[in-house]
Amino acid sequence: xxxxxxxxxxxxxxxxxxxxxxxxxxxxxxxxxxxxxxxxxxxxxxxxxxxxxxxxxxxxxxxxxxxxxxxxxxxxxxxxxxxxxxxxxxxxxxxxxxxxxxxxxxxxxxxxxxxxxxxxxxxxxxxxxxxxxxxxxxxxxxxxxxxxxxxxxxxxxxxxxxxxxxxxxxxx
Numbered sequence: 001x002x003x004x005x006x007x008x009x010x011x012x013x014x015x016x017x018x019x020x021x022x023x024x025x026x027x028x029x030x031x032x033x034x035x036x037x038x039x040x041x042x043x044x045x046x047x048x049x050x051x052x053x054x055x056x057x058x059x060x061x062x063x064x065x066x067x068x069x070x071x072x073x074x075x076x077x078x079x080x081x082x083x084x085x086x087x088x089x090x091x092x093x094x095x096x097x098x099x100x101x102x103x104x105x106x107x108x109x110x111x112x113x114x115x116x117x118x119x120x121x122x123x124x125x126x127x128x129x130x131x132x133x134x135x136x137x138x139x140x141x142x143x144x145x146x147x148x149x150x151x152x153x154x155x156x157x158x159x160x161x162x163x164x165x166x167x168x169x170x171x172x
Contacts, residue, residue: 002065005072008081009058015085016051019092023048038095047091054084064130076125083119086111 025031026041038044065072090111093099099108
């Protein structure tokens with residue numbers, strides 16, 4: 001799989017570079033026709049950066065595969081390839097109004113559900129195969145701390161909003 005991962009990373013990276021052309025035309029040249037097509041320039045920038053970041057993430061998988069002298073199984077490479085293209089492609093679709101049209105809307109919703117799941121599965125397999133146990137525990141601890149922080153923040157936000165409601169009711 002070494003050669004496929006390198007080819008795929010090169011392809012994804014080049015797609016990201018090609019997206020820099022309309023990005024420059026929209027942001028710096030104020031090209032009116034491209035601005036009409038790319039109605040959300042932030043999503044275009046997100047697609048551009050995400051394609052480049054996905055290429056580097058595939059490069060990390062390649063280096064892990066090379067350094068550990070192990071092959072990533074095909075059942076992980078296929079979802080990895082699918083997800084690394086389709087996740088940024090979702091941003092690209094959102095940069096236009098095309099994703100709201102009939103058949104493209106179905107494709108958009110399908111990709112939005114399947115692509116992140118495929119990428120999560122692929123990264124889980126890569127982490128399970130390559131990371132040592134102590135790193136897995138550190139990763140699990142980090143995820144748990146992130147979840148606890150999110151829960152504490154969401155409770156605090158709810159308490160603040162309920163307090164504001166009580167003040168608003170009492171002030172009237």
